Amino acid sequence: MSATRYNRQIILKGFGEEAQQKLLRSKVLVIGAGGLGCPALQYLAAAGIGHVGIVDDDTISLSNLHRQILFTTADIGKLKVEIAAKRLQEMNPQIGIVRHPIRLQKNNILDILSRYDYILDGTDNFESRYLINDACALLNKPLIFAAVSGFEGQLALFNVPDQFTPGTNYRDIFPIPPHRDEVPNCAENGVIGVLPGILGTMAAAETIKLIAKIGLPLTNKILSYNLLTQEQYTISITHGDGYTLPKTVDEFLKMDYQDTSEGPQGYTEIDVAELAKLQQLESTILIDVRERHEVPVLDKQIFIQVPMSEFSTFLGKEFYQKQVVLICQHGVRSVAAAEAMQERYGDTKKIYSLKGGIIKWKDHFLKS
Missing domain, CATH: 3.40.250.10 (Rhodanese-like domain)
Structure with missing residues (x-):
């Protein structure tokens, strides 16, 4: 480890060498190299997370560039995973970057998530969110969740207990997936580029806090952020009912994770x-x-x-x-x-x- 690279955070009171070593020993998987994933990946790599995994099967398009800041116009048509990994490795050659140029599905997600200590969900559709949530709950993996809609964003930590409550999960807030077209995605509703940048950076911060065991992470809380007013507030999450969470691999494989969020794509x-x-x-x-x-x-x-x-x-x-x-x-x-x-x-x-x-x-x- 080069102490010089991380000097400004090592000398920080309340952080120090021990916290830095925890980052270097950790393995974090970021799912989605989009508007949320790009800033999260940059700050996790820069902070010295020892092993960073990237999952994304998409390629870069022109409409991505106003918010997906790891990419340039020359990258259009290339795989996001490949370009993101290249840029992150250039930023910090001391860490390991693992590429997963695939779409997570029931038959591969448990194997991939089991290789990492922490999971960061930067996806933009409900099919993936419920799939990732249930897999993390089954594997007991801490899940850092971020989402944006319009001018607002949300941030939460799942499967992380606090001194009062066992870890909650995404279904404790939204037990059942919404119907198709009930909640518009960014392609339909639009998004200003800085919003996922802010939420992605905040997600990276929560990840670092969890690993380094500093501060007060958002355990059993969901934070809501409004870009137009710069207001934010948190709501406590309690265990809900009215949903089924798979308890075994067989139960997980029998779950139905249909895409209910994306409307017509134009092709x-x-x-x-x-x-x-x-x-x-x-x-x-x-x-x-x-x-x-x-x-x-x-x-x-x-x-x-x-x-x-x-x-x-x-x-x-x-x-x-x-x-x-x-x-x-x-x-x-x-x-x-x-x-x-x-x-x-x-x-x-x-x-x-x-x-x-x-x-x-x-x-x-x-x-x-």
């Missing part, structure tokens, strides 16, 4: 059968957004190649086809391209992304 993810049907229509254009060196090489008489590195230029062009099918290796970059096309063309085009990409449907493409 549709399709399988290879739907691709084949669309391919027969003269009004369909098939676009391969992989880079030119990637294999397998697709028939250029059928698939137009527009790499993500050149995609912004392509968006300035007009074309007559009404259906657009976007394809990449794993179905991640094609979603980013679909989002960008939807922003550019709106309802004038029907936009599709091949879910799972060429790798999932390789037999189909090898026969073509």
Whole structure:
């Protein structure tokens, strides 16, 4: 450990060398490298968290940049996990960064979360929040939760007991997920960039307090913050009822975590059968957004190649086809391209992304 790097916090009264060593020995997983995750990751890495994990399966789009401050315009189309890890490692080469370029699901979340001491939830949909909450409760992992909506944000700690109450969880506040479209997300409701920056930084602060055992963490409380008035207040959380929390792995795997929060995305993810049907229509254009060196090489008489590195230029062009099918290796970059096309063309085009990409449907493409 370089004492010079962390000198300003080591010399802080009430912190010291012992607290710094606790940070260096800790393992923190940040779920979501978005508006909340980016500032949280930066401050956790800078503070000297010994092992930082990042979970995100998304790629960077232009609409991310006003709040996701680890990324630049040149990063559009690239995996958030890869760029975030690169920037954090440059910031602090003394710590370990682990990339998880996946979407957390019932069949993988317990294995990944079990490798870390603390979990920070920076996701923006209710499906993920309930999934993460239940997994942390089952594994008894401290969960640092942050969320934003409009001009307000919330912050809480779950599965952390205080001297009076055993640890509460997200379902003690919201026992049942809301219905689809009941609560708008950032894509529908909008968000000013500094708000997730503030809440993400506060989440990092709560994480550091927990690990270093300093101050009064938000155990069994939820903090509400209003950007427009700079007012904040906390409400105590008590154990509720009216919900089911899985007690075993089998019970967890039987839970239903359907996405109830996200409304229409402006594009549709399709399988290879739907691709084949669309391919027969003269009004369909098939676009391969992989880079030119990637294999397998697709028939250029059928698939137009527009790499993500050149995609912004392509968006300035007009074309007559009404259906657009976007394809990449794993179905991640094609979603980013679909989002960008939807922003550019709106309802004038029907936009599709091949879910799972060429790798999932390789037999189909090898026969073509």
